[in-house]
Amino acid sequence: MHAVTSQHEPPPAQLRRNLFASMALIRAFETRVAELYRDGDIPGFVHTSLGQEAVAAGVGLALRDEDYLATTHRGHGHCLAKGVDVDGMMGELFARVTGLCRGTGGSMHIADPSHGVIGANAIVGASLPLAVGAGLSSKLLHQDRVAVAFFGEGAVNQGSFHESVNLAAIWDLPVIFVCENNIYAEFTDSRAMTRVPCVADRAAAYGIEAHTLDGNDADVVYAATAAAAERCRAGEGPILLEAETYRWHGHYEGDAQPYKPDDESLAWRDRDPLTIAEARLVHDDTATAEELAAVRADAGARVDAAVEAARAADVPAHEEAFQHVFSR
Amino acid sequence: MSSVAEPQTTTRYIDALAQGMRTAMQEDERVVLLGIDVGAGGGIFTVTRGLHEEFGSERVIDTPISEMGYVGAGVGAAMTGLRPIVEIMFMDFVGVCLDPILNQAAKLGYMTAGALQIPIVFRTQTGAGRSAGAQHSQSLEAWFAHVPGLKVVMPATVTDAHDLLVAAVRDPNPVVFIENRRLYGMRGQAGEDPLPLGQARVARSGDEVTVVTWGQSLRECLSAADESSASLEVIDLRSLVPLDMETVIASVRRTGRLLVVHEAVQDFGAGGEIAARVADELFDELRTPVRRIGTPSVPMPFSPELERTLLPGAAAIAAAGEALLAEG
Numbered sequence: 001m002h003a004v005t006s007q008h009e010p011p012p013a014q015l016r017r018n019l020f021a022s023m024a025l026i027r028a029f030e031t032r033v034a035e036l037y038r039d040g041d042i043p044g045f046v047h048t049s050l051g052q053e054a055v056a057a058g059v060g061l062a063l064r065d066e067d068y069l070a071t072t073h074r075g076h077g078h079c080l081a082k083g084v085d086v087d088g089m090m091g092e093l094f095a096r097v098t099g100l101c102r103g104t105g106g107s108m109h110i111a112d113p114s115h116g117v118i119g120a121n122a123i124v125g126a127s128l129p130l131a132v133g134a135g136l137s138s139k140l141l142h143q144d145r146v147a148v149a150f151f152g153e154g155a156v157n158q159g160s161f162h163e164s165v166n167l168a169a170i171w172d173l174p175v176i177f178v179c180e181n182n183i184y185a186e187f188t189d190s191r192a193m194t195r196v197p198c199v200a201d202r203a204a205a206y207g208i209e210a211h212t213l214d215g216n217d218a219d220v221v222y223a224a225t226a227a228a229a230e231r232c233r234a235g236e237g238p239i240l241l242e243a244e245t246y247r248w249h250g251h252y253e254g255d256a257q258p259y260k261p262d263d264e265s266l267a268w269r270d271r272d273p274l275t276i277a278e279a280r281l282v283h284d285d286t287a288t289a290e291e292l293a294a295v296r297a298d299a300g301a302r303v304d305a306a307v308e309a310a311r312a313a314d315v316p317a318h319e320e321a322f323q324h325v326f327s328r
Numbered sequence: 329m330s331s332v333a334e335p336q337t338t339t340r341y342i343d344a345l346a347q348g349m350r351t352a353m354q355e356d357e358r359v360v361l362l363g364i365d366v367g368a369g370g371g372i373f374t375v376t377r378g379l380h381e382e383f384g385s386e387r388v389i390d391t392p393i394s395e396m397g398y399v400g401a402g403v404g405a406a407m408t409g410l411r412p413i414v415e416i417m418f419m420d421f422v423g424v425c426l427d428p429i430l431n432q433a434a435k436l437g438y439m440t441a442g443a444l445q446i447p448i449v450f451r452t453q454t455g456a457g458r459s460a461g462a463q464h465s466q467s468l469e470a471w472f473a474h475v476p477g478l479k480v481v482m483p484a485t486v487t488d489a490h491d492l493l494v495a496a497v498r499d500p501n502p503v504v505f506i507e508n509r510r511l512y513g514m515r516g517q518a519g520e521d522p523l524p525l526g527q528a529r530v531a532r533s534g535d536e537v538t539v540v541t542w543g544q545s546l547r548e549c550l551s552a553a554d555e556s557s558a559s560l561e562v563i564d565l566r567s568l569v570p571l572d573m574e575t576v577i578a579s580v581r582r583t584g585r586l587l588v589v590h591e592a593v594q595d596f597g598a599g600g601e602i603a604a605r606v607a608d609e610l611f612d613e614l615r616t617p618v619r620r621i622g623t624p625s626v627p628m629p630f631s632p633e634l635e636r637t638l639l640p641g642a643a644a645i646a647a648a649g650e651a652l653l654a655e656g
């Protein structure tokens with residue numbers, strides 16, 4: 001694994017407990033979604049972020065509610081960590097009127113501008129220019145808001161990556177580019193698709209700062225993001241964070257992942273971000289194992305309640321299909 | 329045990345496509361295949377499964393997620409001696425790689441007075457109806473048919489999946505080849521006789537209403553012909569460019585009524601062009617106004633219920649046929 005280059009202070013105790021709670025919620029949500037999808041309860045395509053919870057939680061909790069977030073097809077965790085409502089998300093996955101997008105968006109398109117989330121996106125590389133635009137708004141409207149673009153390492157070979165990072169750099173925009181490097185893009189080992197497998201190395205080409213982080217350590221991701229946000233708010237321009245992590249499940253639910261070596265998958269399972277956090281919290285007496293088990297149980301119950309609410313909710317009526325094609 | 333004779337040549341649409349590529353690659357070693365996960369992974373829908381093993385990494389080439397780059401490179405390679413088949417995984421993704429198709433492939437043969445030839449096939453797929461969301465459901469064939477210099481092919485049957493693909497690769501021009509993923513599992517006669525592009529097919533004879541269609545809508549139209557009390561003559565255009573108006577005109581001359589059906593959004597769709605051409609030639613012979621059925625002009629919603637009500641289905645087509653008959 002690449003060296004972790006974060007040199008920031010660890011977050012305070014309460015925050016670390018919150019990071020754990022956020023990860024527990026994402027874990028419970030994604031685990032349940034995978035089951036529901038397998039059972040045919042959720043339509044469309046579903047991409048879960050199991051194993052990547054620390055990146056979402058670390059970034060999400062380091063941001064303010066009004067900060068912007070643009071994400072990808074694998075965005076459930078990012079939205080949850082940013083404070084998006086669990087019921088609204090589950091309702092959307094079930095395509096119910098209680099969904100955040102009233103059933104028009106689905107898993108790949110969760111959006112909630114009331115928490116700064118300008119959308120998950122099903123076009124690889126689309127999140128970056130949108131976040132740059134959000135950063136431009138923030139700057140020109142003097143808003144002090146930071147914009148985060150999440151993307152996978154597969155997206156960095158899209159032209160939109162190059163164009164977006166350069167734009168943010170020349171305009172000194174408050175944008176944090178967060179690459180979740182989980183090694184694989186669909187069935188392809190991304191290291192075979194570039195001569196520069198370390199995404200952070202690319203930042204030099206645009207003259208911006210970058211760090212490669214242990215993406216399974218929420219404390220590390222949090223600290224690096226908090227520092228990056230501070231820089232952005234100080235008007236020092238964009239920064240790139242590469243979080244090294246691993247997706248446990250297939251590219252989509254149902255993908256049997258023949259392209260992954262078994263020992264690699266097992267090694268990463270051993271680096272479960274929740275277990276890492278749990279061990280540290282218990283070890284330094286920030287929380288007891290029982291308390292953390294209760295946090296996980298609460299998260300499970302919260303998700304169960306959201307599933308029940310979604311099941312009970314109405315599906316959109318035919319007329320809804322014709323609303324919002326244009327703004328009024 | 330008495331066996332019901334299964335036609336021995338029955339195969340799936342998806343396998344017919346693979347066989348079409350195999351045929352093309354066997355008969356001409358300049359044919360190469362490029363795309364995301366088309367190689368060892370066998371394609372996200374398994375369309376290209378087996379081709380990598382058979383033809384090797386020099387002819388079945390996995391690309392990064394860099395559509396602008398590899399689609400453009402395909403066009404350049406087509407100008408200089410290769411005959412690429414370039415896969416764009418979902419038709420919606422042409423949004424990130426339109427220039428090489430629109431401004432390069434479509435025009436440079438003409439703009440060089442024929443000095444350059446651009447024998448390339450842009451293979452892509454579409455198909456709403458599975459809650460893929462608005463960024464993974466669009467049928468954009470009319471966009472390409474509107475650009476001088478591009479041929480546009482949409483195989484609706486298993487036979488054509490093979491035959492039209494081979495014909496497209498043999499053609500010395502850029503061809504946009506549009507599959508429909510809802511047809512991938514369909515079984516039918518394996519094709520083996522590539523036919524020149526631009527020959528429509530009367531898929532069902534009838535004498536009261538001519539129904540012109542292409543792609544996946546053919547199935548709906550054939551079901552409609554089964555259900556409807558009106559006698560529908562169903563024509564599968566197979567390609568929009570070249571457009572076989574002769575077959576259409578001959579049919580409408582007999583029936584005096586025309587219904588055009590397509591999955592793409594109705595407004596400004598290819599149905600309008602066909603309606604106008606028929607009105608031009610047969611104004612005095614039409615017994616009723618020409619009717620069109622397409623998807624209403626809304627981005628395709630995620631909700632399965634909404635999607636179902638928006639897509640043109642057999643019942644609506646049958647009813648439209650009967651309504652035309654009642655009109656005159």
Ligand SMILES: Cc1ncc(C[n+]2csc(CCOP(=O)(O)OP(=O)(O)O)c2C)c(N)n1
Binds near residue numbers: 153155182
């Ligand atoms: C423009 C575009 N090309 C291709 C795809 C198909 N696709 C969806 S996700 C994906 C892989 C993305 O990999 P990465 O960016 O590393 O994100 P991860 O899935 O690992 O989270 C691909 C190729 C797409 N959605 N959009």
